[in-house]
Amino acid sequence: MKLITAIVKPFKLDEVREALGELGVSGVTVTEVKGFGRQKGHTELYRGAEYVVDFLPKVKVEVALTGEMVESAVEAITKAAATGKIGDGKIFISPLDDAIRIRTGETGPEAI
């Protein structure tokens, strides 16, 4: 099992959610986050004076998957979230030791 953590542009969230839904992904967790990468921050102007916005708003999407679904999920997220411009985000894949469904107590792939 793997945990996919994708950082994407906020306005692409709906498309990512749709693409994952089409793959049969049964659940995701979404968090509004701020950060910086190669896009860095940017400056804005207020009453003639500049100020720097260091951290840009992004959306973090977390999905737990069985091993065989990872490749297609990564492909779906990449396709849905891409604009070709700087700041499209990143996808991190990490191993997942176990999963438990709280209601029934099921564990492992059954719980995903």
Add this chain to the structure above:
Amino acid sequence: MNEIFELQYALDTFYFLMCGALVMWMAAGFSMLEAGLVRSKNTTEILMKNIALFAVACTMYMVCGYYIMYADLGAFFLSGITGDGVTGAEEAATYAPSADFYFQVVFVATAMSIVSGAVAERMKLWAFLAFAVVMTGVIYPVEGSWTWGGNAVFGLYTLGDLGFSDFAGSGIVHMAGASAALAGVLLLGARKGKYDANGVINAIPGANLPMATLGTFILWLGWFGFNGGSVLATASVESANAVAVVFMNTNAAACGGLIAAMILARLLFKKADLTMALNGALAGLVAITAEPSTPTALQATLFGAMGGVLVVFSIVALDKFKIDDPVGAISVHGVVGLLGLMLVPITNDASSFSGQLIGAATIFVWVFGASTVVWYILKATIGIRVSEEEEFTGVDIAECGMEAYPEFVS
């Protein structure tokens, strides 16, 4: 005939009181404008200052301010003001004496409201209110007695004789408030983080622009009372015409100021800065306040536009001098107030450029000088600035012990 006079008396008094109520509502406009242009951690305190200064101003003007300004009309504690305006007076007025007090007192509060915005986010609440006591009880009434009161300046010269004219108070109210604010800001210093050691100007964006916009609309509405009421009567063909012209020109100037400031901000900063547009509307209003009754509608629009252009350059220039004014009050009311005074002779033959200049200088030197003394005494005794830590946490918690938005998690 007597019945017609009674009708006129009733109508003029009613008009005067309703205009006063509109000006009172400007206190709400200043509150919203200032609360919108400070950071959210300083919202409660700026609201407290605004509503408290209104109460202090009205109380002090009742205690001694009105008497100092109009020695022949008033007395300490307004003693004897409850009679009517017909009997007893040398020249019969067409409105009740207490209506005159009510209309005058809301102008005092307006002048004091200007100060609170300029010193926002860093001044101690109680030092500010102590200053308000002196400003509204003495400093403003003294310059008011030289201008609208008609008294000689320290017995030396009389401004009216020199051709000074200020219809509703571009100088007497607005520039006076800004002069007191400038004195305070110079002794107070800039907000921490506004200017770097190496001269970089950092923007500190306001927390709530819908509130600032509402505040500007409220001020715009209140200004019809401010200028319209300054005709002092409406119950005759002549005064009704004058009132209508004043309303028309006041509105035209605000529009001219807003359009000019909005376009200039777009040209200078490549973005349509809403806060500059709001300041532009107010600048247009301040510019026309010294004489809204004689210009044509086109002239009023152009005068307003001049105010709108001047205010944008003034705000940028004050930042260069490291004079930190979070809401642009010194530019809107002071710099443009002076412009308003100097525009009067263009359309009003009864005034002169030299008279306007001497009047402006008299008001500025007195209010700025006296205010500096008061601010200095306050600084040396109770202190006028909150501690660095309190400024970082926000004066809401430090001074009022409560946040404006306790459920808001950033």
